Each structure stands twice: as structure tokens, then as C-alpha cells.
Amino acid sequence: MAADVRGWILGLPGWLEHRLGLRPLLRELRETNVPAHLQNPVYYLGALALAAFLTLVVTGVLLALHYVPSAEHAWDSVQYLTYQVPLGGFVRNTHRWASSLLVIAIVLHMLRVVIGGAYKKPREGTWLVGVLLLIAMATAAFTGSLLPWSQRGFYGAGVGAGFVGSAGNLPVIGPIAEALRVGLLGGPEVGPWTLSRFYTLHVVLLPLLIGGLIALHVFLVKQHDRRTLKPVLRPRKPSRRDLKPLWPTHLVEVLAMMLAFVALIALLGAAVDPTRPFEPGLSDNDAALLDQPADPFRTPGEIRPEWYFMGLDQLLKLVPPWAALTVVSLLLFGLVALPFVDRGEDPHPRKRLPFVAAAGLVLVAWVVLTVMGVMG
Amino acid sequence: MTETRRDFLRLAAWGLLAAGAVGAGAAAVNLLRSTAPPERFLERWKGDVPVRDADGHLVLTSTKLSLPEVDSKAPLGGATGLIFLWRNDRGEVLPGIVVRDSGGERRATSIRCTHLSCTVGWRDSDGKWACPCHNGVYSGVDGRVEEGPPPKPLQQFSLREDDQGLAVLELR
Numbered sequence: 236m237a238a239d240v241r242g243w244i245l246g247l248p249g250w251l252e253h254r255l256g257l258r259p260l261l262r263e264l265r266e267t268n269v270p271a272h273l274q275n276p277v278y279y280l281g282a283l284a285l286a287a288f289l290t291l292v293v294t295g296v297l298l299a300l301h302y303v304p305s306a307e308h309a310w311d312s313v314q315y316l317t318y319q320v321p322l323g324g325f326v327r328n329t330h331r332w333a334s335s336l337l338v339i340a341i342v343l344h345m346l347r348v349v350i351g352g353a354y355k356k357p358r359e360g361t362w363l364v365g366v367l368l369l370i371a372m373a374t375a376a377f378t379g380s381l382l383p384w385s386q387r388g389f390y391g392a393g394v395g396a397g398f399v400g401s402a403g404n405l406p407v408i409g410p411i412a413e414a415l416r417v418g419l420l421g422g423p424e425v426g427p428w429t430l431s432r433f434y435t436l437h438v439v440l441l442p443l444l445i446g447g448l449i450a451l452h453v454f455l456v457k458q459h460d461r462r463t464l465k466p467v468l469r470p471r472k473p474s475r476r477d478l479k480p481l482w483p484t485h486l487v488e489v490l491a492m493m494l495a496f497v498a499l500i501a502l503l504g505a506a507v508d509p510t511r512p513f514e515p516g517l518s519d520n521d522a523a524l525l526d527q528p529a530d531p532f533r534t535p536g537e538i539r540p541e542w543y544f545m546g547l548d549q550l551l552k553l554v555p556p557w558a559a560l561t562v563v564s565l566l567l568f569g570l571v572a573l574p575f576v577d578r579g580e581d582p583h584p585r586k587r588l589p590f591v592a593a594a595g596l597v598l599v600a601w602v603v604l605t606v607m608g609v610m611g
Numbered sequence: 612m613t614e615t616r617r618d619f620l621r622l623a624a625w626g627l628l629a630a631g632a633v634g635a636g637a638a639a640v641n642l643l644r645s646t647a648p649p650e651r652f653l654e655r656w657k658g659d660v661p662v663r664d665a666d667g668h669l670v671l672t673s674t675k676l677s678l679p680e681v682d683s684k685a686p687l688g689g690a691t692g693l694i695f696l697w698r699n700d701r702g703e704v705l706p707g708i709v710v711r712d713s714g715g716e717r718r719a720t721s722i723r724c725t726h727l728s729c730t731v732g733w734r735d736s737d738g739k740w741a742c743p744c745h746n747g748v749y750s751g752v753d754g755r756v757e758e759g760p761p762p763k764p765l766q767q768f769s770l771r772e773d774d775q776g777l778a779v780l781e782l783r
Contacts, residue, residue, distance in 0.1 A: 390729050394744060397727035418643060423703040424728065532694055532706050532722070534730040536743045552745040555760060556727065 264482030273461055274479065279492050280344035281456075285449060286493035287337035288372075290500055292442060294330035302382065304434040306427035309384035310528040329504030334376055335513070336500055338543045341369060342598075349573075349594045352582030353464055359574040361455040366570050368448045375441040378433040380541055381425075389529035391540045392433070393425045394548070401556030412560075425531075465582050513542035516611030537611075545608035546601045566597065690733030697721070697768075706730060707768065712751075713738075719768035720754050726761040740765060 252258050301316035301323070303309060316323040345365070348354055354362035377395055381388040400416025402408045421428035479485045503509070514522060521537040540548050550559045577590045584591045692710035705723040710733075712718050722740070724731050729744035738751040747759035754765030 390744065393728040401727070424705070532730055534732065534743050536732065538729065538743050548745070551727065552760065555762065 261482060264486070265480050267462075267481040269479045269481055269485045270462060273464065274485070276492070277343075277347045278461075279489055280340055280347055281452075282489050282493050283496045284337060284340040284344055286496045287333050287340055287500065288445065288449070290333040290497050291330060291337065294326050294333065295438070295442075297326045298330060299438055304382070304430055306384055306430050306529075309382065309430060313383040313385075325505055328507075328509050329501055331509035332503040332507075333500050334379070335509065335542070336496070336503075337372065338376070340496075341372065345369070346594070346598065350584050350591055351464065352577070352584070352587055354574040355577065355579075355582055356574070358455070358459050361452060361459065362574050363571065364448055364452045364455060366567075368445065368452065369570075370567070371441055371445050371448060375437055375445065376541065376543065378437040378441070381430065381433045382437065383526075384430065384529050385526050386529055386535050386538065387525040387540070389425060389531070390534055390538050391544070392420075392429060394540070394551070395544075396420050396425065398547075398551065398556055398560065402560050405557065510541075513545075513609055514539065514611075515609065539608070539611070542605065542609055546604035549604040549608035569593075689735045695719070697766075707766075709770065717770050719770055721766040721768075723765075724761055725756075725763040725765065726759070731765070 298316065301312060301320055303312040313327075317327050318324065348362070348365070377391075381392040396416050396419050399419060400413050402412035405412075417423065419429075419432065420426075421432040479488075510525075511517075511519075511522065517537055517539070521535070524535045525538065527535075539545065547559065547563070550562065554562075573590070577587060579586060581587075690708060690710050692708045695707050695709065696704050697707055703723075705721055707719055707721045707723075709717055709719045720740075722731050723729075724742040724744065724747055726742065726745055726747050729742050731740040731742045731747075731749065733739075733751070734741045734748075739757065740749040740751060740754070741747070742749075742759070742761065745760050747761040748757045749755060749761070749765050750757055754767050756762075756764055
């Protein structure tokens, strides 16, 4: 009897191989070695972003099972799932923490890519897909905040759409910006029709788009063999673990880091209110007002957006909207053009000081504006 | 001869595909472009008594707007007055408020900030409208921009009574 079971178990790999045919792929992965300089954790940041995104998808599906996408019932359904559904509050908080940590992972990942010059030939395509991913993720974060139909989300959507449409008076961009604003809102201003649009974007279109872009991004990374990335960071002291096989050692390490990241997100979701750490200047009372049902006749005195949009909001306090829109447009254009402007052969940051400095400047400006806004 | 037939059929097939794509694209664009909210959504915003401005445009009200009661209790960030809705020429339905100022005069003003569409609140301390989103400040007397990023003043309205005793709001 035991011998039969043992025989069956031993036969399983062969059974699977017959049907999946993965052995050649696994052999290739086993024989590929990862050099020491690529074993630095900064090369895992993209995987961590993916881990955060997958957490968002799983928690998002669980939330969508209870959420009602109608202006009449949205707020009530969110209250119900937060306070009445078992572990509902945990799922919701984890969803919000995952979005915050996703932003951090993406920013650090982009920083590593820019400093290391990893967008250079032949990896321009990978970079451009990455920029599209950035835009898609930002839009997903923006549309998600309206869904609870709270004061915070309602006015955030209004300000965001107003910002998009603020070029309304400019000659060529004006009509396009206005059409984009009205198309985003589904009408002349934020209302129940906007909820339908944002819900469809946030739950259906953007996850599909992001999933496809991630697949393309990972495919391109594999196509261009990371081992040809020149070392930028000093390798660790040489050891017998200098060359690790891609499978199983390296990939399992990456997987372990991803799981640890998800565990961190879940821990934060269980223990820490997702908004309070990013709103130190806000009293508990004012914070509670932001989560009240949307009231178009009354904007809370201490209204503020999610922390990752705070930098932009702060900019809007300082310059006219069309100037802020111009700045953002130029930044996006700069990101897209980067691999085609930075044409030098050597990816080392010391040989590319203007570009690295420009990236550093943008990052510092964003951090300063964000801190200004967060401190209130 | 067969080459010519094949060529023709190939051309016809591509042409049909292109025509189908154009047709589907036009239909899709038409769908996406229809964004005017159905009037039934605006039902919820409609009040008991229709009020018209001088051009006959319907001013949607949230409560009865009859002059003797025009200073009933809709508190807005410190101001107490009657909230009304008006439709601007971009088609947006925006909130306004009718208040009695310190001299006892009725003033009607838009309370939608002209910067990025938040609702302004009344600051009792200095008698001004202040927007909490990006710190815009407007005069409490005539809605002029005094501080901050708003590009335009708050739309003011004048009130008059029509022959049925109903308040008529006119753009000032």
C-alpha cells in the first residue's frame, strides 16, 4: 500500500512534465547564473511593486464583493464592510496601505533605473512601458479614492478633474483638456455619473491594462537579459555565493522578499490606520470629518488629498493651475524622452551627471512639496 | 486571371474590415462623448418651487425660495442662509447661498470656488469667504478675489420678487 502511494508520488513530476513540458525552461533557468552585483536588493524593487499590486487586486476583489457603486449606497456599503463584515476593516486598511507602499516601491524602483541608466539601448521599450504603468497606477489611485463617496474622495475628484481641465483657455490644448475633464467626470461636474465612470476604470479597465503592461514589462526585462546591465553598485565581497542560479535560488529569494513585503502591508493593515501617519497636522476630529458622506454644499475646513497627491496639491496652492499642468506635462514628456536624449554608451551615473542631477532635483522638489502639504 | 480575382478579393476584404473598424470606432466615440447627466439625476437636486432667472432659465432650488423666508437655516461653514443651485453656461450645476448681511440686506452669491471647484465657507472673524482647498479668499461684500489662486470672483446674484411672490435670482 505504502509502496503504491510512494510510486504514485514519484511518478507525479513525470506526469506533469508530459502535460506542461516545462523541463527545458527549468533547465535554462537552473543554468543561468545571477552575478553578484545584481543580487543587491535594489534590483528587487520592481518585484516588490508587483507584490503590492497583487495585494491590491486580492483585497480589491474582496472589497468589490460588498461595495455598491451607487451614490445613494456607496458610503453605507463601505461602512458596512468596514465595521460589520468579519475582517472587513482589515481588508480595507490593507488595500489602502498597499496603495501607499506601492507608490513608495515604484518611486524607489524608478530611482534605481534612472541612476543605473537601465533605460538605455536596447531597453527603451521596457522604460516606456514602465512610464505607462506609472500613469495607469496613478489614475487607479485617483479613481479609487472617490469610490467610498466620502468628503475626501468627492472633493479630491473635483480638484483633480479641475486640474486636468485647467488648460481650458489655452488655444490648442484647451478643448482637448476640457473634453478630457468632462469625459473623466461623465458630466459637467462630480456627481453620481462620475461614480460609474471611476468605478469602471478602477475595477475593470485599469487592472486589465496594468496587468497587461506588467506582463509586457517583465517579458521585455527577460528579453534583454539583466546580466548585460553594467555594474553600478559595488559588488559585495566575493563569496562562494557569487554566482547564484536563477532558479531556484535567486527567484525563490525574490519570492521570499515579496512575501515579506506583503506581510508588512498586512501587518500595517491590521495595526495602523492607513491615513493618520500621513496627516500629522490633522486632528482626529478633522480627520473623521473627511470620512463623512460627500456633501457638495460643504467642503471640510481641513480637506486634503491622499499623501501621494499632496505634492501636486501644494503646487496648486502656489501657482496657477495651468502652470502646474504645464509642469506635470513637461515632466511626463521628460520621462518619455529620457532614453532618447541620454544617448551616451556608458550607463555609470558619474558619466551621466546632468541626467542623474535632474532626476534628483525632481525627486527632492516632490518630497519637499509633499512634506509641506502633509505638515499642513 | 486567378491572380486578378485574388487581388480583388483581398482588396475587398481589407476594405470591408476598414469600413467596419471606422463604423465601430465612430459608434464608440459617440458613446464616450455622451456625458450629459440624465435629468433624472438632477431630480434629487430639485426643490419644491421652481425659480426662474430673468432669462427664464430654471434655477434649481433645494428648498422653497419664498422671500419672507429667504433667510432660513442652511448653515454653510459659518453662514446661515438659503442654499440654491444655479446652472452656469458650461452646464455645471453649482451651489449658491442667500444670506442677510449685517445691514439686513439680502445677498445671493455663488459658493463654488472659481479655482478648482471646492465649496467656500464663511469666515466670521473677518467676514470673508474662504476656500479650504488651496487657501483662496474672497470679499464677503462683492465676491472679489483677495488672496490665493482663484482666477475669478464669486458670481453674485440680485434678488427680486415676481408677481407670484417668488424670488427671482438674476446674474449680476
